[in-house]
Structures are given as C-alpha cells and as structure tokens.
Amino acid sequence: MRISLFITCYNDTLFPQTGIAVVRVLERLGHTVDFPLTQTCCGQMHYNSGYQREALPMVRMFAEIFRDAEVVCIPSGSCAAMVREQYPQIASESGDQKLLAEVEALLPKVYEFAELLVKKLGVEDVGAVYPHRVTYHSSCHSLRGLRLGDIPLRLLRKVRDLELVELPDSDQCCGFGGTFAVKNAETSTAMLSEKLENIAKTKAQVCTAGDNSCLMHIFGGLHRQHAPTTTVHIAEILASTANDERTTP
C-alpha cells in the first residue's frame, strides 16, 4: 500500500526520530511511504487557541496535499483528532461546499499511526524487539477523541522482550493542553506532578504514548526532576529490532 505521511509540524521540527521510526515500521511491513514536502501544520494550535479563522488555510492545504492519497498516516493522536473532529466543522463553517466535500472524502483515509497498523493494515505484531520496562500514557485525544481504546496496548504486548506495566490513572490528562501549559502554567504543572507520581509508581524505564506533545511535557517534568524514566514515542518502540544498538532506551 502507498501510505502518505503527515508528520505534523512539531514531530518534523522537534522529534524527527519519530518520523524516521514510522517510515521504518511501514517499509518493514512492505508498504511504500510518501512524504509530500509541501505540508506544514494541521492548524490545531491556532484552532484550539481561538484563532479559528487563521486555521482555515491549513485545512485547505491539508485537503489539497492529500486529495489523491490512498491512506494518510499521522503519528500524533491530537493532530489526527484535529483532522477528524474539527476539519468537517471548519470546512462547513467556511461555507465552502467544495472544501467540505473534499474533507469528507478524505477523512475515511486518515489514520493515526497505531490505528493504521491495527485497523487498516491488520497487524499487531510488527516484529519489534524492545528489552525494557515500559508504561503507556493514554493521551486524551487518542483515548477520548479517536477512541483508540486498547489498540496501542495490543501493539505493545506483541513487542518481544518488552515488559508492559500499567500506568495508574493512565486516562488522566498530563496537563499539556497546548497553550494551556503556558497560560495556566501552575495548574498545568500540578496536573503533571500527579502524572509523574503515577509514572514513578510503575518503575518503568520508558513512558510511551502516541503523541509527542504529551511526551514532551512529561519528559520536561521527568528531566527537571532527574527521574530515572524517559519518554519514547510508540513508533520508535515498534521500529526497534534485535539488530539495534542498545544501551539506554
């Protein structure tokens, strides 16, 4: 299958290793990955911060770039939820019927990364090896937006040598929330503290999720506290094989 990758602006800029891992996994499974270089951002930051008018051109760009895609893969729960939940509304509010029709035709082809593997490609075992103690943070938009349920856990359970430990209150928000983390920094930090307490209880080496925005937030707190746990996007775990050099996760 020809899979078009929408990397998302922050993965592109801050977490290229996640994108590289997505490409590795999909190619290993025998698919062709296509990365249209004209892409930028889904518009989530603008939209959720109240700059809805400013988000509309990004919706147009996305629809234009991926119009002819067979399948679109987004390795970020919140950006995938933005496309799936908000794009039809934005297109509809714009009054542009052509855009709305394009978005509606495109949506059934758009998948979050873990969702793509399990629901579209029908794979749970991607042949990964990852000899570490790992806990999984649900990420609000993957859980309550995309309703991924246990899809990411099913993938993680099939990774060889991976010890999966349940994160207490995994469904509780880590406190990131985009501009919320800055506008309400103290509340956001209090929410993060509770997440970090729960992560500490798992004694995991790695906290994973399908969303680098949550992981960036969680990592920021872990690093400040010199905690023994680090964060790794689920795609990077699924990309790991026995041949990988392995020192620390």
Place this chain on the structure above:
Amino acid sequence: MTVRVGWSATAPEFAEAAKVSLRNAQLRRNLRNATDTIRAKRARVVNEMPDWEALRQAASDIKAHTLQHLDRYLLQFEENVIRAGGHVHWARDADEANQTITKLLQGYAAKELIKVKAMTTDEIQLNRALEAHGILPFETDLAELILQLSEDKPSHIVVPALHKNRYEIREIFIEKMRLASLGEEPNDLADAARLFLRKKFLSVKMGLSGANFAVAENGALVVVESEGNGRMCLTLPDVLISVVGIEKVIPTFQDLEVFLQLLPRSATGERMNPYTSIWTGVTANDGPQEFHVVLLDNGRTHVLADSVGKQALHCIRCAACLNACPVYRQTGGHAYGSAYQGPIGAIITPQLQSLHHGESLPYASSLCGACYDACPVKINIPEVLVHLRGEVVREKQSHMSGRLNAENVSMQIMAKIFASAKRFEAAQRLARMAQRPLARNGFISWLPGFLGGWTSSRDLQALPQQTFREWWKERSRKGKNHA
C-alpha cells in the same frame, strides 16, 4: 439589563485565582480525596446501566427539543402553574429577580426565610440582596449552612463545602452556633446542624427553593435532594417561592423518567437520591398555601441564540464534569470565581455574561475531554470552550491594542509561516540558530517572556540538528539504504 453570575464581576482571572488553591496542600488533598470518592461511586452505578448511552442521548434530545420550542413550553408551564393556584413572575436579570422576591417577602411582612440549596439564588446573589432589606435567609442544606455561617463561597455545584474538612467545620459550628463543646465525628456535626435548623423549620413561615425540573404539561416543579431539609422547606412554610432558570422546563412528566435516572447517578453516585419532592401549585390544607415561581432569564436567551453555545443550557447541574476534570481536581472551585465552577462553569459564566469578567475561563482547560464523557446530557464542553476562545480572540482583534498583543502577533506570524512549506523550513532553520544561547547539553531550562511559564517547572528538549524533512530529502538524494 445587567447579567450577573454570582460574584464573578469582582473575581480575579482564573490563572491568578488558581494560585491560591494550588499552594494550599491541605485543600488539594481534600479535593483529590473527595473527587476520587465521588468518581468511583459514579462509575459503579453508571457502569451497571446497560442503556446508559441511550439515556444520555434521550436526555440530550429532550433538552434540545425543549430549547428549540422554549417559548411554547414556558407559556404552557406558566398557564398550568396559574391554573393550579400558583403565581408566575418573569425576571430578565439578577436585579429584577431579587427585586421581585424582596417585594413578595415585604408584602408578606416576612423577616426571615428558610432556603433549599438553589443554584439560581447563588447566581443572583439573593442572600445579599435580602439582607440589604433586613430580611434574613437561612440556608438549610448542611454545606450551604456551613458556607453561610463562615461567610464563605461555594466551591462545587453539588457539594458546595467540598473545600472544608470536618475539623474546620467543627470550629465554625462551635463559634457561630455558640456551642460549649462539639465532637468531631460527622454524626456530631450533623446533629449540631439538625438542632440548629429544627428551630428554623418549625418557626419560619417563608420558604425559598430552586428547582431541578419544571414540567410544562402540568406546571409541576421537582426538587432532588439528599438531606430532607428540602422536603421541610417545601412543605412546612405558609408561603413558597421558587427561583427557576428558564432552561429547567421539560415538556412532560414522563420525561422525568430519563432525568431521574441520570441525575442521582451522575451527581452523587446513587441509584436514587433520598428525597424527590414534586408539587403542583397549591393544595388546600396541605403544604404552602401561597406559591410563587420566579422564571429567571439572566442571560439565558442570549446563550440560546448561539448555535454552538446553547448546548450549555442542557445542564442539569449534576457536577459530574467537575469531579472528572483534572483542572478542577487541582484548583478547586473558587478559582472559577462564579456560582458555577469546573468545566460547566467555564462555559456557562462567560456565556451568560457575554464574556464580561469571564474571558479567562474558556482557557481554564487542557481540552482533555473527560467532562464530555462524564456529562449525562452530552454537552460537548470542549467544543464550547474552543468556540468561546474564538469569541475572546475576535473581540481582542477588534481593537488596536488587542491586535498588538504578543499572543495575537505570534499567532499571526505562525499562521504566515504555516501557510508555506518554504517559510516553514526557513523558520525551522532560524529557530535552530536562535536557540543556541538557551540550550545547554541538549536541553533548555529557561525561556523568556510568557514562555517562561513552561520552563518554570519543566525542561525542554533542544531542537535536533536535523528536521524530519531534511532527513527525508537527504535519504531521497542518497537512496533508501543510506538512511
């Protein structure tokens, strides 16, 4: 018309107000314990319901239908209340409602009244208005009594004194009820309140309530409560006045079947609440012989006119969204500066007041969606929050100082950057250079200006040397195997 919701006009903005509770370790422990307990109870009685989702949908449909025909149902309700011997008063805003109630009480030469917990009266600040005219209201709900005695404000829609623990309550009772001694067990406290209130129930001739539901087809009002104080206030006085938001009307008595299953399970985690009082007008020689309903608008018709925001009027005040909210869990209710707290407060207060004094509330959320999942009438709170943020931004952009505001300028620049991949790539390169003075060993621990909110408690990974698209281009140039 001046719409006022509680004391929100004088409340500081959310981030500022939240700091007070965030620094109170005892309060945060109380909050965690209380919300954990209610959530666990709710989960038990919700998960046992095979048709919970169907009930939620039914409730949402009934509310949407009623709001669509609110004019008709309100007039039908009015007609039926009058037919059953009651009186109906319409109040456009808080002041008008307070004046109506004051005049009614003055007409009965009342000096005191007993009150059932009623959100509308917190909303219009009725107690203060009555006291200004020398009329003494007595709160009879245990939590409301605690707050009234300690001159405190509610911090939760269903459990308004959630922020107080029993030792604090004991101190308040000893001082305000002038008790020589008092135990510290919950039973001791309840006994003290019972003795204190019993005298009022038996002597005060005026009762005041809100209502959970107002049934259009027969003019009945419904009050759902746990302590029995409501039953006392609704049956013992000679005169009863009920202050009811216009969105509380439902078409038929049968609709209660849906709501009376959803409300107690969502609010207190009970299959059925201990006391449900339903009355219609006046019945000779039984209960109050004079009955008045004050139908309160106070901004509700303004909310109704907003196609996205009007779903907030579905609310049945169960507070399940407060208990589910990770923000409320940390900050408690006072930070919302309103009679309505938590996620629902963050959409109701700014909407009722056309954003005045409520501009920070739509931002008091990480948009995690837990409130939407918990809501028994399916109010998409995150959707309304984002919609209101849009209104705040549009208002800001309508004047020069707002357009020059740092956030708006950054957002406009970012929008320009995201509009073209070339510009985006240039910005990525520029950011990599700009971070050099800030990054130490691959991490950033200090950022200037409002971004400092992040680094005050969290580190930031520095930008890597290569973006994904640079890697992709390099790989395409060299061929896949070099990657």
